Amino acid sequence: MKIQRANLETCGTETDFVVVIDVLRAFTTAAVAFANGASEIILVSTVDELFNLSKTYPGSLLIGEVNGIPIEGVDYGNSPSALINVDLSGRRLIQRTTAGTQGVLRSSNARYLLAASLCCLDATVYYINQVQPSSLTLVESGVFEGGWGDEDRACADMIEAHLLKKEVRCGEILDRVAKSKSGEKYFDWEDRIFPREDLVIASTIDCYDFVMKVTIESGIHFLRPVK
Numbered sequence: 001m002k003i004q005r006a007n008l009e010t011c012g013t014e015t016d017f018v019v020v021i022d023v024l025r026a027f028t029t030a031a032v033a034f035a036n037g038a039s040e041i042i043l044v045s046t047v048d049e050l051f052n053l054s055k056t057y058p059g060s061l062l063i064g065e066v067n068g069i070p071i072e073g074v075d076y077g078n079s080p081s082a083l084i085n086v087d088l089s090g091r092r093l094i095q096r097t098t099a100g101t102q103g104v105l106r107s108s109n110a111r112y113l114l115a116a117s118l119c120c121l122d123a124t125v126y127y128i129n130q131v132q133p134s135s136l137t138l139v140e141s142g143v144f145e146g147g148w149g150d151e152d153r154a155c156a157d158m159i160e161a162h163l164l165k166k167e168v169r170c171g172e173i174l175d176r177v178a179k180s181k182s183g184e185k186y187f188d189w190e191d192r193i194f195p196r197e198d199l200v201i202a203s204t205i206d207c208y209d210f211v212m213k214v215t216i217e218s219g220i221h222f223l224r225p226v227k
């Protein structure tokens, strides 16, 4: 299996197996939503799409942010701690985020498309090993100029190490997440936009046993948990 890396600028050309990684916070939030019973999440790129699709799919919960700030009028921001105690049984969500959902929408040419974070790392590795693609692309969605995104690169490094059966030190991975430029925003327990609890949840490796699989139906990107 050839393993390569991509970012939001380069992921669009990938056609085989693509895993879009967003640790802080899109796919940690999505994982918590599924763990709490959500049936599916529609991933969108723009705020307009979020509100337009809420009319096509009435009853959906809206979650999302722009540059980390919750969008006015949504039910929840892009925050795993905001959902951690919410019963979402059978609910459909629609999610818009600055990096993670963009990565999935830009990776629409992929034959297999997963979203991932540290929370469902082992399940993701297991799934990739079952499929055994000839080419795997790990999209580090948070990587931008200026040193951003090491939390996603750390997660990609861990997935790759598991696939190659190389040793990996969880402590070092979690240290990189906490010390990443994004991670440093989650310092204060009382912060309402970037609460420290989000970092704690995002750092809980393998707490869920499902992968998050994207299927594109009539041009709409549905994310669903698969065990």
Ligand SMILES: O=C(O)[C@H](CS(=O)(=O)O)OP(=O)(O)O
Pocket: 022, 024, 025, 026, 027, 065, 066, 067, 068, 069, 078, 097, 098, 099, 100, 101, 142, 182
């Ligand atoms: O809300 C978030 O955690 C981020 C905002 S930003 O990319 O750090 O500006 O979005 P995400 O798509 O979850 O990385």
